[in-house]
């Protein structure tokens with residue numbers, strides 16, 4: 001079955017480090033696009049900030065996350081709510097006034113470290129079966 005035309009896949013090899021959706025293993029963003037960790041605080045789930053992502057869609061429901069205006073970000077394969085996108089960087093100095101950065105939650109992410117898959121929330125290794133299914 002053909003993948004959606006806009007579906008981006010990163011190579012799963014030792015030179016490629018990237019994050020995936022924990023629900024459906026959709027590829028989401030490269031380590032090269034990650035900026036750092038989003039500080040945890042009351043009502044804020046710890047996660048990774050990044051400047052670009054693939055295979056995601058945003059909804060149009062504005063709300064506040066830790067006083068910053070955001071919209072919800074969903075995986076475009078399983079439709080899971082996996083993060084937020086900041087819409088008003090003027091009010092978020094730690095985002096360096098660059099618009100459109102994403103926050104992805106650790107418990108929604110898997111990490112490909114070049115050799116294996118790991119859960120971002122527990123560090124646990126995810127087994128990849130020989131038949132290619134994850």
Ligand SMILES: [Zn+2]
Pocket residue numbers: 021022023024025026075076077078079080
């Ligand atoms: Zn997904």
